[in-house]
Amino acid sequence: MKKQIWIGFGVLAGMILAKILYPIVGNLTANMSANKVSTTQVQEYINQSKPIQLKYDSYKSGYSSYDNLMYTKDVMRSYYTFYDTTYKKYFAIQMFDTYALDGLLDDLKNSPLTCFVNEQQLNNPIYGGLKNPVPILRFDVEIKDSWKSTDVNAIRDYKKFTLNYQSAVSNNLTYFTPKEEFRKMFSEQK
Template sequence: MNKQISQAIGWALGVLIIFPLLIYGINYFFKNRSNDSRCAIHDYINNSSEYKIFIPHNTEVKTFSYRTSFSAPQSNYYTLRFRDAKKGKWISFIFFNYPMDRRLAFDAVMDEKEALLTINKDDLNNPNYGTKENPIPVFKVRENLPDSVSMKKGEENGWNVDITDKQFKYNVEQYLTYIMPKEEFQERFEKK
């Protein structure tokens, strides 16, 4: 009987205390590899401007996966990449946790149209960005429509693909925290 009680106590300690501490420790070390973007989000967004750009027919659509921590489920982000003929640079729309039906609608609705893209000025002027391998990231896109039309349209009619300010902030946060290389993040935001 005494042996069973000591085994039960050992099992309880392992399951209730040691295992959760182990998971917490692993998450802590994996989380430390990501960037601390809380302060940088505001700077990144404020240093962004809206540009009119024509979206061509030949866009490359891809889905990528990333993890926010060791025990978290895998998350996805969606990219739509194309070459801007005017600027001669590659641009990539990046949307995190964007619903599949909206992804498909976005690609179809924005095909061969002029759009308003919110682009960070540092990314736009950085010679390391704009290549096919490292396109300029864009997290907010709006259709270029007259105000009279854009005020009347909405999600209820199924064709509004504009990225909201809330989704824009979320996209920037996820990108700066989990996707931007740590060295680049430190150089751009932590040395200021």
């Protein structure tokens, strides 16, 4: 009987210890697999971005997510990939925590978009292919009253998207920029 009580205490202690250690180990693995991005680096990325005019006649939408080993950190990214004939590259509008741009992008087909693109990535030959498009973390359009009323959600998400530019840059650099590429982008910083 005493042996069963000690086994019960051992199981209970193990469950409590696991409950305490799980988030700590999860955060540790999240920090090891993600880039450590400073506000200075986010601002530098934004400062190195320039507005360019892009057009598209079709796009492909999708999503991806960042999950660390212990599944304690989950970041969802939706994207809209298109090809621009002027730059002869693929670009991807990337959004975090918003998902409904399809209607708005349908209305904007063949119209010039003012997209903010990081010059390092635009000029880097590893970006611009279908598998690794140049990221767009902000674009500007003038919202028109004539757009379909069904696009209200898309317009709301577009406004949220433009307000969260710094956050989108931070998420992209932290969770979706490969470590080697991140080191090259910020090589002068330790």
